Amino acid sequence: MLKVGIVGCGNIFTMHATSCDHLKNATLVGVCDIKKDRADAAAKKYNVPAYYDYKELIDPEKIDVVHVCVPHYLHPVISRYALEHGVHVLCEKPMSIDYEDGEANVRLAEERDLRYGIIFQCRYNETSKLIRENLKNGKLGKIISARCTLTWSRSDDYYSQSDWKGTWDKEGGGVIIDQAIHSLDLANWFIDSEPVEVQAHIANRNHSIMKVEDTCEGLVRYKNGTMLSFWAMNNYGCDEPIEIRLYCENGKAVMSYDDARIELNDGTVLTTQTQTDGIEYEGGKDYWGFQHIREIADFYAAVEEGREPTISGREALKIQKLICAIYESGKSGKTVTL
Template sequence: MSKVRAALVGCGKVGQIHAAALSRLPEAEFVAVCDAHPERAQAFATRYGVRPFTDPATMLREARVEAVLIATPHPLHAAPAILAARAGAHVLVEKPMAATLADCDAMLEAARQAGVRLGVISQRRLYESVQRMKAAVDAGKLGRPVLGVFTMYSWRDPAYYQSDPWRGKWASEGGGVLVNQSPHHLDLLQWFLGPIEEISGYWANLNHPSIEVDDTAVAVIRFRNGGLGSVVASVSQKPGIYTRLHIHGSNGASVGVETDRGATFIAGVSSIGEPALNDLWTIPGEEHLLSAFQAEDRAHFQRLDPTTHYHALQIQDFLRAVREGRPLLVTGDEGRIVVEMFTAIYRSQKERRPVALPIRAEAEE
């Protein structure tokens, strides 16, 4: 398989993870980076031996790029994604796909018209513990998935919001915990339980007076399969406690994962202190497997860096899918669903009613 000529737009914190993956993956020929700040682009270029640019259009033209990874702040995903698609390059954007449905739709339309792939990072689907859950659900071991519970008690300190000027503001971030910290698990909820009928929700700022946006949100979801879901997402618990996703079935069996325990964000730096592991497994005849699953998860944690490993796996899948012409792990259409979900929660509080999905972009306002 020939290598994919790949470039990165966005040389910030998450961009470091993408660049490291592109430099190591055998499927990639890492050729260029782009950032609005010349010094950032140059630093990445020097480190990885690629060409630096400050303008995506120039990079796409001069570097003959086949695939673009976008790791800018999420409100800035759309413009480079659309440019890349129109230039004939496949696109993989960080989560969330965008801050608005209008941006999502513009990206999807550009990719459709150009005949290129558009994917969205949601690397927690690749956690071994999550893969076990998905295999069990798909095999019918829970009957039908009828209840999904996402609970996040986490913490972001003031320095986190001060680490980038766009954080914590409606105009530049588009939201808070729902937009930035919840997308992984919102994605997992819809991945496990399927299409959503409607969402009711509320948000608040409980413990961060220096920011405008939500640090806590709660929601109830009704799925088209008749199932229900609940969301409690907060970054106002100090220190962070845990993040969990539990799926319950029509036969009474349950499976679950604790994706974060002891995760803290001090001065904008993440520290993952414990592995993601299955914390619930009541499938008849398989209850005894839970301790073995947890031992495997801890062994994985000791061997790899979870902040980079699963990103690299999804980027590798994207590059292989581009070359092999097969489906992406997470498509742009799936990425849009997550944006619909947090948009619905914000709208539900504003309009004091449940919000039906799908949502058209013109209904965002």
């Protein structure tokens, strides 16, 4: 039985705690939050001790695995502390704000032979898997161009209710690092080549309360010649489905929210929809999907088997590099060469 601790008892806590509760090879043994009421409520619900300082919970005598569910700027700090103290780390996205902090923790985990995983649960959707599979088996052929759009609504209230969202130092950005990171990760994973050049524009067009970008558009060129165009904004009136379109040598693929459709040039049509596992996540939001449990199960199996988790820190560095290049280009107004 793996002993699990969770640091951060805010919004996303439910996806981690409920998943741990449903997985047979792990047991939650402690929760931590600097907000005492949150730690106490979570501790009461799961009948485990509450901690108010992560250093008291992250102790190899107490836990094997820590889930890091705190504001972005603390991801590399708490992950590093855990790795230095011999505890495996499963951290929410993004792994860090700066690329170097994430990279340093990847090296540390590898040196210490500890598992370090980053949550990108959308890779576990049936829709993502269908598209990736038909790229890997060659049916779609090479991607010529890819397009990614996100038009969501995050009001001023959403930002004013948080003490870290909407800030450069604590969140590291806005719509790109927080919301579009998932669809950009999927597109980057589908393309499966090295980004070599990034052009991006960022702007805050309709959020007086915060300074980070609520809009970003850009273009990424890859080593294999593929081009990815993207547009993300969170000043729309509602959350419209995220869309990823791929124009490939042998056909087209489109992922829109819970549906995927592949049309091959030979007339074959393949479709699928994302399925839930029938588990209730109290307080969970539909747009997070229901796939955390699949990635968490893979992570626990990786710890038990002594192998790398499927979405390891090293794997997550790929999207981290792209996100950082988008911000560098957006802030400087210059094309970034990688």
